[in-house]
Amino acid sequence: MDSFEKEIKRIMEEETSDIVLSKKAMDNILGHRKKNIKERIDGLLNKEIKIPIAPVIIGFTALFAIALIPWNLSDFQSVKIIDMGGSQVIISESREVGMKRR
Amino acid sequence: MDESLLIKKLKRGKEDAYVQVVHDYGNRLLRTCYLMLGSIEEAEDVVQETFIRVFENIGKFRGDSSLYTWVYTIALNLSRDRLKRKSDVPSFQDDQDEWIGNDDVENCVVKSIDREALKKELFKLHPMYMEVIVLFYFEELSIKEITALLNEKEGTVKSRLSRGRNILKGNLSKGGFING
Numbered sequence: 001m002d003s004f005e006k007e008i009k010r011i012m013e014e015e016t017s018d019i020v021l022s023k024k025a026m027d028n029i030l031g032h033r034k035k036n037i038k039e040r041i042d043g044l045l046n047k048e049i050k051i052p053i054a055p056v057i058i059g060f061t062a063l064f065a066i067a068l069i070p071w072n073l074s075d076f077q078s079v080k081i082i083d084m085g086g087s088q089v090i091i092s093e094s095r096e097v098g099m100k101r102r
Numbered sequence: 103m104d105e106s107l108l109i110k111k112l113k114r115g116k117e118d119a120y121v122q123v124v125h126d127y128g129n130r131l132l133r134t135c136y137l138m139l140g141s142i143e144e145a146e147d148v149v150q151e152t153f154i155r156v157f158e159n160i161g162k163f164r165g166d167s168s169l170y171t172w173v174y175t176i177a178l179n180l181s182r183d184r185l186k187r188k189s190d191v192p193s194f195q196d197d198q199d200e201w202i203g204n205d206d207v208e209n210c211v212v213k214s215i216d217r218e219a220l221k222k223e224l225f226k227l228h229p230m231y232m233e234v235i236v237l238f239y240f241e242e243l244s245i246k247e248i249t250a251l252l253n254e255k256e257g258t259v260k261s262r263l264s265r266g267r268n269i270l271k272g273n274l275s276k277g278g279f280i281n282g
Binding site for chain 1: 112113114115116117120121124128129132133136137142145146149150153154157158160161215217220221224235236239240267270271
């Protein structure tokens with residue numbers, strides 16, 4: 001390397017001697033690193049899940065309604081049972097038709 | 103840390119391996135990119151993008167070249183893309199591939215150089231020449247290593263290096279900043 005080439009090298013070294021990666025750039029780079037399995041599981045477990053409260057309440061109410069309300073209430077009202085001694089006479093407003101069995 | 107172990111750790115997502123790669127190559131890469139791009143902000147952007155690409159694709163790295171060469175190839179390509187986007191920078195295509203080492207300017211013995219003038223001329227140099235000058239003198243890479251890194255012919259690299267030097271010497275001679 002002659003003096004000219006040495007001078008080129010020296011200039012480039014001097015010009016860059018105080019140049020270093022900023023902390024922000026370093027953090028940004030390391031933030032993009034590939035996560036290992038443990039970190040991925042931790043990330044999944046610590047994930048925040050947002051649940052909209054209104055639809056959840058409506059959903060639960062509907063579920064309770066289906067489970068608890070006696071839907072055949074009207075059937076009970078249309079049936080009268082008269083005790084006659086040892087027998088019972090059932091008077092129904094609606095006629096139930098069952099399957100004909102042979 | 104041994105490079106193969108380092109690559110293995112990177113593939114497994116070990117934090118210490120990532121920190122080591124950034125510490126080992128980060129500042130060096132930033133300085134090289136700065137010399138090529140002439141802007142610290144742009145150089146830092148390129149370095150960040152380089153590492154992000156390296157981390158995203160580490161699983162695909164087969165070890166055909168050294169990790170350092172792979173990282174540098176990505177950084178150089180990103181720097182070249184940036185330079186191409188600047189409309190005032192002509193193409194990197196060289197019109198003369200053979201080595202022109204027997205030039206009069208090339209052979210002149212320099213006795214004294216105006217350092218400030220050389221610095222000015224150096225940073226005015228076309229990126230095509232600056233690239234090889236940085237890799238050869240600053241990074242101290244061999245012609246073979248530069249050839250592999252830039253994916254160019256050996257003659258092209260030698261030619262660019264020689265012509266870059268000639269341009270610098272010629273411009274300094276014209277301005278009377280060099281005494282041969």
